[in-house]
Amino acid sequence: xxxxxxxxxxxxxxxxxxxxxxxxxTDSAIYNLQWFRQDPGKGLTSLxxxxxxxxxxxxxxxxASLDKSSGRSTLYIAAxxxxxxxxxxxAVSPGNSGNTPLVFGKGTRLSVxx
Amino acid sequence: DTGVSQDPRHKITKRGQxxxxxxxxxxxxxxxxxxxxxxxxGPEFLTYFQNEAQLEKSRLLSDRFSAExxxxxxxxxxxxxxxxxxxxxxxxxxxxxxxxxxxxxxFGEGSRLTVL
Numbered sequence: 001x002x003x004x005x006x007x008x009x010x011x012x013x014x015x016x017x018x019x020x021x022x023x024x025x026t027d028s029a030i031y032n033l034q035w036f037r038q039d040p041g042k043g044l045t046s047l048x049x050x051x052x053x054x055x056x057x058x059x060x061x062x063x064a065s066l067d068k069s070s071g072r073s074t075l076y077i078a079a080x081x082x083x084x085x086x087x088x089x090x091a092v093s094p095g096n097s098g099n100t101p102l103v104f105g106k107g108t109r110l111s112v113x114x
Numbered sequence: 115d116t117g118v119s120q121d122p123r124h125k126i127t128k129r130g131q132x133x134x135x136x137x138x139x140x141x142x143x144x145x146x147x148x149x150x151x152x153x154x155x156g157p158e159f160l161t162y163f164q165n166e167a168q169l170e171k172s173r174l175l176s177d178r179f180s181a182e183x184x185x186x187x188x189x190x191x192x193x194x195x196x197x198x199x200x201x202x203x204x205x206x207x208x209x210x211x212x213x214x215x216x217x218x219x220x221f222g223e224g225s226r227l228t229v230l
Contacts, residue, residue: 004156031215043118043205044157044221089156091219098215101147101170104156 002027002094006105013080014113021075021108023090028071031093034102035064035075038087047088048075052096080112118222120206126228127196134192135225139208145216146189148181149205150174151224157205163189164211196229203227 003026013019023033032051036044048057048064050073056065063076077084087109091102119138127133139146144165149157160179161171165186175181178196183189193200207221 034219036221041226043120043223044207046218046220049218091156093216098211099169101159101162102157102219103159106154106156 002103004090004092004103004105006090006108008108010109012111012113015080015082017080018078019080021088023073023105025071025092027094028068029095031096031098033066033073033092036089038089082112082114084112085110118206118208118220120222120225122225123223124226128230129198130195132194133196134190135204137189137206137222140220143208143210145209145211146183147207148191151203151205198229201227201229
């Protein structure tokens, strides 16, 4: 059974710092991996989608990498801002077909202090 | 298109009552998912549809839960005889599968259920 772990559970950084959020998964057979942001009491906002054949994706100040063989992904946030404060969730689609629903980690709660 | 829409956003009910949530996906998306999320946890899969066909149901989906997507557009999730343990955020998501597996998932704002 696929399990997703996110470390750390919470992180507090001063504004302007670059930071890395970690995600690991137990089974390297995945179809894709997706990073989401969730503000308190709200739904999830998709940040980046990485297909299993890809190594990384970039969007603005965000860069996500994928090392499928080691079961790891990282989300790099450059020049953090207070508006980046949220919970960041990693999710994988297990298997090779793209027909298995996403399995989520518990998230990393990020606070960026002005 | 304004994205995935869920209604109601909040529902407070007494134990034993029935509740129904509605989800309107992004119009061109053929897949629709329901997830449940409790405080401090990641979303847990409940069920999903490809067009009007319900393709998979989680063991979390007890007999008191039923979901439909009658015309392959909007979906409803009904919980009968609610229990306090049903209190959670119910999230709907949609995606487009071109026949090669699901693409990027887009979520709605969720429906928060509180059972007293």
